[in-house]
Amino acid sequence: MLPSTPSEPEPDTTPGRGPALLLLSVAVLLGMSPWFTSAAVGEALAARHGLSAGELAWLTGAVQLGFVAGTLVAAVLNLADVVPARWYFGASAVLAGLANGLLLVAPDWLFLLGLRFATGFLLAGVYPPGMKMAATWFRAGRGMAIGVVVGALTVGKAAPFLLRGFGGEAPLVPVTTGATVAAVLGGLLVLLLWRSGPHEFLRRPFRWDLARTVVLHRKTRLATWGYTGHMWELYAVWAVLHLWFTDVLDPGGFGGGADRAALLAFGAIAVGGPGAVLAGMLADRWGRERTTILALVVSGTCTAMAGWIMGSPLPLVVLVAAIWGVAVVADSAQFSALVTEVAPSHAVGTALTLQTSVGFGVTAISIWAVQTAQATWGWPAAWAILLPGPVLGVVAMARLLRLRTEEGAGEVATG
Structure with missing residues (x-):
């Protein structure tokens, strides 16, 4: 059976879509900053806790697995449709930032691993919901808008390496603190300023x-x-x-x-x-x-x-x-x-x-x-x-x- 040809989307004429996309992109960039924190300061964590290369790798791997778990839980509970977008995104980003900040006081590798898993779990409330939030403001330009969000999260994930570049000889505190503050700020931007657009995003539970x-x-x-x-x-x-x-x-x-x-x-x-x-x-x-x-x-x-x-x-x-x-x-x-x-x-x-x-x-x-x-x-x-x-x-x-x-x-x- 051949797919039907989609009708031409209505032009995007809704006032405020540009500022909304800018706000969301900045929030996504800031909110995703904790992702590679442990990778950026791996040498410092290894020196503090006596970690091997494999143990360091699993600190990043735990973020990945946490994200999988967060995605599955959100999908099963249908959180993106049950919880208002700004609360879901905002709270997730703030909590991810706080979990990231606890890396500074973690006593051992297992505690670090748990914090990294929790960070990934919480970031599942930032990335996929951010895509849907952008789509509520765009129809004809939806692909472009989602592309901008993907670009923002890419730069956001790279942010710890930028912080590391200026972190000096003792990068653990400035890099971790910088990524933590960025995530909290990104969450607060959405909590305080975001409002969804007029176009409903198709629910696909x-x-x-x-x-x-x-x-x-x-x-x-x-x-x-x-x-x-x-x-x-x-x-x-x-x-x-x-x-x-x-x-x-x-x-x-x-x-x-x-x-x-x-x-x-x-x-x-x-x-x-x-x-x-x-x-x-x-x-x-x-x-x-x-x-x-x-x-x-x-x-x-x-x-x-x-x-x-x-x-x-x-x-x-x-x-x-x-x-x-x-x-x-x-x-x-x-x-x-x-x-x-x-x-x-x-x-x-x-x-x-x-x-x-x-x-x-x-x-x-x-x-x-x-x-x-x-x-x-x-x-x-x-x-x-x-x-x-x-x-x-x-x-x-x-x-x-x-x-x-x-x-x-x-x-x-x-x-």
Whole structure:
């Protein structure tokens, strides 16, 4: 059965949509700041608590798993529809900030692990709800608006590395405090100033009884496999890029140190923010599958190169990292958009929840695997562990493109 052609959305003429999107984007950027705090100050935490590379990796992995748990709980309880958006987002951001701040007084690794899990759990009330909040102000420009939010959360997740770049010899307190204050401020901005727009966002609740339907639906399964391959690479790259830059700067004789490496990592990650917006525009014109395949090929190529270019001139290394930073996140929002297009209409909410849970779940493993492999065998081996992700993603997207083309669904997906 061929999908019907969507009618042209009404033009966005609602006054206040621009300021609303700006407010929400700033709040998302600030609210997501705690995500990589433990990665940015890993050396300080390791020195204070005597942690191994594997234990450090699990501090970031715990955020990923907490986010999965928070997403599932929110979906099962339908929190995004039951709790007013500004209270759900605002309270989640403030509490995530407070959980992040407790890293400074944690007595041991298990306590740190629990705090990191709690932070991820609470941030599940910031990221997905933020996307829906933006959609209430836009119709024709909804794809652009959501792209802006994705860009904001990308820069927000990179923020701890920016703070680390100016943290000096004792970065634990300034970085942790900065990310904590940012999250609390982001939550307060929404609590005090946000109001939802006039366009109701379509409710798509999660239902356990539809999980089997989603798993057995081939196109949804392919979109989820593509997302899983993408996520296997994405968060591991983000989590260790500052460590890679540290090793690039030191043996290469370029000078600088951990501060400079953190700033370079921030730049490489943050450049993915505007890259995600541009990728969304490309996907609307060229097709989501093709856009994701291009991004996966480019990011996978950079991943394969990263371990072997560390002794190259610094400008070349930085250029590769910037391309990598754009490509590795450029396709992120497109996988979710694909699920909304290919999943059975009555099971879209369940499909999105399962896609997010599986995708973020595997990131905990890839982050641990990369950091452990790097400590044991070095960077070429560590980066090689991530290569199956882009390969899986390309294969899945190529098959999905073929299926949709054969069915006459249109080679250019509209969002």
